[in-house]
Amino acid sequence: MRRSKKYSRPVRPLNIEAAMGGVHHERGRDGTDYKVHHISAGSKQYVCPGCNGIILVGEAHEVVWTEDTIWGAQYGIDSRRHWHTSCWKHRGR
Numbered sequence: 001m002r003r004s005k006k007y008s009r010p011v012r013p014l015n016i017e018a019a020m021g022g023v024h025h026e027r028g029r030d031g032t033d034y035k036v037h038h039i040s041a042g043s044k045q046y047v048c049p050g051c052n053g054i055i056l057v058g059e060a061h062e063v064v065w066t067e068d069t070i071w072g073a074q075y076g077i078d079s080r081r082h083w084h085t086s087c088w089k090h091r092g093r
């Protein structure tokens with residue numbers, strides 16, 4: 001089989017930031033650039049990866065993701081997690 005020529009994949013415009021607004025960046029201790037979006041009232045229940053506890057519907061929390069993954073930005077966005085605000089702030093301690 002002929003090897004297909006390697007094209008650099010076109011960068012898909014990421015509208016998630018524009019759609020969500022209020023996203024800020026945080027540099028993790030491992031050097032990873034995280035994006036953090038504060039949700040003032042969640043519309044769903046989530047499990048926080050920091051404490052494995054439940055984030056209740058209507059509870060303020062943080063949505064965190066990174067576009068800095070070996071599988072690309074979209075993978076990072078698709079893998080975003082919902083954290084309790086305090087768990088995110090105190091992670092890794």
Ligand SMILES: [Zn+2]
Binds near residue numbers: 049051083
């Ligand atoms: Zn938590």
